[in-house]
Amino acid sequence: MARIVFTPNIQRLVECPETEAAGISVREVLDNVFASNPQARSYVLDDQAALRRHMTIFVDGRAIRDRAGLSDPVSAGSRIYVFQALSGG
Amino acid sequence: MTDTILVSTRKGLFWIARRSGSWKIEKADFLGDNISLTLTDPRSGLHFVALDHGHFGVKMHRSTATGWEEIAAPAYPPKPEGIEENDAWGRPLAWSTARIWALQAGGADEPGVIWCGTLPGGLFRSTDHGGTWEMVRSLWDHPKRKQWIGGGAELPGIHSILVDPRDSKRVWIAVSTGGIWFTEDSGASWAQRGEGMRAEYMPPELTHDPIAQDVHCLAQCAAAPHRMWVQHHNGIFVSSDEGKTFDEITGVEPSAFGFPVVVHPRDPDTAWFVPEIKDEKRIPRDGRLVVSRTRDGGKTFDILTEGLPQQHAYDVVYRHALALDPSGDRLAFGSTTGGLWVSEDQGEHWCNVTYTLPPIYAVRFA
Numbered sequence: 001m002a003r004i005v006f007t008p009n010i011q012r013l014v015e016c017p018e019t020e021a022a023g024i025s026v027r028e029v030l031d032n033v034f035a036s037n038p039q040a041r042s043y044v045l046d047d048q049a050a051l052r053r054h055m056t057i058f059v060d061g062r063a064i065r066d067r068a069g070l071s072d073p074v075s076a077g078s079r080i081y082v083f084q085a086l087s088g089g
Numbered sequence: 090m091t092d093t094i095l096v097s098t099r100k101g102l103f104w105i106a107r108r109s110g111s112w113k114i115e116k117a118d119f120l121g122d123n124i125s126l127t128l129t130d131p132r133s134g135l136h137f138v139a140l141d142h143g144h145f146g147v148k149m150h151r152s153t154a155t156g157w158e159e160i161a162a163p164a165y166p167p168k169p170e171g172i173e174e175n176d177a178w179g180r181p182l183a184w185s186t187a188r189i190w191a192l193q194a195g196g197a198d199e200p201g202v203i204w205c206g207t208l209p210g211g212l213f214r215s216t217d218h219g220g221t222w223e224m225v226r227s228l229w230d231h232p233k234r235k236q237w238i239g240g241g242a243e244l245p246g247i248h249s250i251l252v253d254p255r256d257s258k259r260v261w262i263a264v265s266t267g268g269i270w271f272t273e274d275s276g277a278s279w280a281q282r283g284e285g286m287r288a289e290y291m292p293p294e295l296t297h298d299p300i301a302q303d304v305h306c307l308a309q310c311a312a313a314p315h316r317m318w319v320q321h322h323n324g325i326f327v328s329s330d331e332g333k334t335f336d337e338i339t340g341v342e343p344s345a346f347g348f349p350v351v352v353h354p355r356d357p358d359t360a361w362f363v364p365e366i367k368d369e370k371r372i373p374r375d376g377r378l379v380v381s382r383t384r385d386g387g388k389t390f391d392i393l394t395e396g397l398p399q400q401h402a403y404d405v406v407y408r409h410a411l412a413l414d415p416s417g418d419r420l421a422f423g424s425t426t427g428g429l430w431v432s433e434d435q436g437e438h439w440c441n442v443t444y445t446l447p448p449i450y451a452v453r454f455a
Contacts, residue, residue, distance in 0.1 A: 043146060046146065
């Protein structure tokens with residue numbers, strides 16, 4: 001099981017507690033997370049199920065490379081962080 | 090008369106209410122969040138609010154007995170494998186809701202139907218009060234849809250939706266930029282409308298092409314639906330045949346540029362505008378904020394200033410930020426610098442409610 005942590009900024013809009021989920025890719029892990037928290041899905045992924053433009057995901061300290069397919073590999077025990085940029089005024 | 094106004098701003102949704110003869114800010118919802126637009130459905134009384142959470146996407150909420158609930162936002166269908174689509178500037182066009190830019194209740198005979206226009210050009214229809222949305226594929230897949238062009242908003246978008254009060258299957262939409270489109274079968278098929286409009290900045294061969302027209306706002310007289318008014322990027326146009334053909338109103342002072350237009354619900358010759366210096370400046374002329382009104386179908390315009398700032402006012406009023414209530418007497422508008430004004434007498438006198446709201450995107454009587 002991988003451990004997934006969501007940015008604190010998303011919590012104000014939709015509850016995304018730290019959780020564990022199975023999967024061998026970022027896509028699989030996120031699908032499992034969103035299966036039990038469907039409302040959170042559209043906050044992280046766009047209409048085409050790609051990572052939203054100003055969001056990023058780190059797996060064990062590395063930013064993922066496949067932002068559309070989310071095929072980056074995940075191991076049991078991986079730590080996944082879902083972050084976003086903050087900008088504007 | 091409608092005694093509640095919903096004001097959508099860059100930093101929240103504000104409820105303005107008339108109490109003991111004066112207008113006050115009563116409360117704020119979604120404080121700090123970017124609100125694009127609201128709809129109050131006259132059939133159900135439900136309020137809908139479109140939020141743009143930026144990095145977290147576009148969302149929709151609906152009123153409940155005690156507050157708000159998040160409902161589905163319109164979502165684009167999966168882009169087929171191998172389809173590459175670029176916008177007019179050569180950039181990849183994402184099939185994803187970038188902004189909710191129009192919300193319109195369906196007809197009285199189709200409760201639950203809501204229309205929603207978006208950037209980058211998708212039109213959506215709900216039949217269950219916004220619980221689910223279906224894209225109108227006949228319009229999205231129309232070959233000429235790819236000729237729609239983004240301008241100031243970068244992406245093309247549907248900002249005006251009119252449902253024929255005589256027949257709910259007949260719907261007009263307006264696109265910036267892409268002109269006016271019409272369906273008479275609830276969206277199964279579409280035809281371009283809007284002959285006679287003129288885009289002065291386009292190449293000569295496109296100047297009069299209906300698809301090249303940058304309609305900023307399209308409005309229709311409820312009691313005389315054949316009459317439509319357009320505030321266009323470079324002028325004001327009026328139609329007396331349901332938008333098939335338009336005539337340009339010339340010599341409009343202080344300017345023919347602006348974003349919103351509203352039409353009196355019973356008098357098709359009476360319409361209001363908020364003129365600005367065109368086009369690259371977009372500020373009131375001479376720092377004087379004015380509303381213009383015609384009562385004779387565009388032959389003459391009254392410049393309404395009573396109660397509006399006439400020195401160093403640089404307020405811009407966006408296309409959804411001028412509203413007329415069903416009485417036809419009460420108007421309200423809000424500006425990019427956070428000013429909000431109400432008139433009880435068709436614009437003769439204006440009362441300032443506040444100068445200090447966040448930038449205002451939309452004003453709607455609830």
